[in-house]
Amino acid sequence: MATTPADLKYSKTHEWVRLDGNVVTIGITDHAQAELGDITYLDLPEPGRVLQYDGQFGEVESVKAVSELFSPVSGTVAEINSEIVDHTESVNEDPFGKGWLIKVELANPSELAELMSAEDYVKFAEAGGH
């Protein structure tokens, strides 16, 4: 069973968001990593890049498939997790911890209200949400 921490917010494109002041940490959900299988490549944006709400910010590739990453917020990339680029298995093993992808300084905090709670995301994912 996929885990879905209660203290995070979730997007319909299977990213999670952790709020800390005006900066959010973004990753992909346990459900998403399990669907993808072994992750072998991550294409992450450079720090400083401006992201749009629901805009593509990178790519995640597994042995089976390639999937685009969509930003659940608009803002500026503050930091990327450079540790995982050569250790992509961290995203499979610890998607909410060591496997985080990027940190973004929020441009429009009100967008967070658009995201789902853990409870809603579980229902969404179980219904085969895309």
Add this chain to the structure above:
Amino acid sequence: MEELRRTPLDAVHRQTGARMVPFAGWDMPVMYSSILEEARSVRQGCGMFDISHMGRVYVEGPDALDLLQRTTTNDVNALLPGTAQYSLIANPDGGIIDDIIVYRVDAQKFLVVVNASNSDKDISWFRSHATASVEFNVVTQETAMIAVQGPRALEVASKAFRSDAVLNIGRFEFATLELEIAGCNATITACRTGYTGEDGLELIIPASMAPTLWARLHDEGAAPCGLGARDTLRIEAGYPLYGHEIDDNTSPVEALLMWAVSLTKGNFIGREPIAKLKSQKPARKLLGLKSDQRMQPRQGYTLFSNGERIGAITSGTFSPAHNITLAMAYIESSAATPGNIVQIQVRDKFVDAEIIPKKAMLQSAR
């Protein structure tokens, strides 16, 4: 849509949490937990695959040898009873209808194992070229087929069988063994063949005993592996797959599979165009590619050299032992030199890769 066929191990796969996918009309396990972990178990120890979807047909009778000589490319006459050979079924244009393994049981009896996706097509092809003195017995339904692969495969199988008999089977040899499993006596065929680049066996067993044997192999250390790992392993070993490296429009000359073609055995379907292309030199060749970039080359991706298009990827995989990617591609003969660095277009990026012989791929994957 037609209902998917299920192997005798279907319930076992579901109980162990395999992810099932449709493949060639069958519902098959693509992975149990991790494709790369499963592939690693085969390179380092022992893995097992349910390959019951592959077509299995006995071809028997006074004209069986003649039929197989005419419809397959390798020299069936060179096979001694108890040995097997990789071969191709060629069409009249010299293209490849399928790649197969031919096992010689005795002077007039052969077993042919074919790809699941081509099974009906191949068997119809054989039948349409056969005389009345050839009988066909398709045993795909009543048997299961399990591949046990890896450096520990023979040891694991002999423990599971409670018999050392499999240890005496040489490469590309097979044996019929009488086993007692769970109180039942059964006749199984054990072949020292595989599709992973590792040592191992392919076992043909009565369907009813498949779950028990699978459990025993598991207890002795064989890790269940799905089609995902099977694909990664065969790409790493440089083995072709119908629909990727070979099809009705590719020649064994281009695919560098002439070691499975005997131009001296006499006439066979496709011989003339194959011999002609061989003498002319083909315009493209199937070679391996190795890249230290993680972006995976996939079928259809374009290959460039000095900005010129020189070919296309047929298959590619991430190779976990050294975090590289390995692929195969048809490359224009003028550019198809091992050691050359070429560029693979992966979506909007260009990834450098080195051309290597297919036979050198496995070494890079270890």
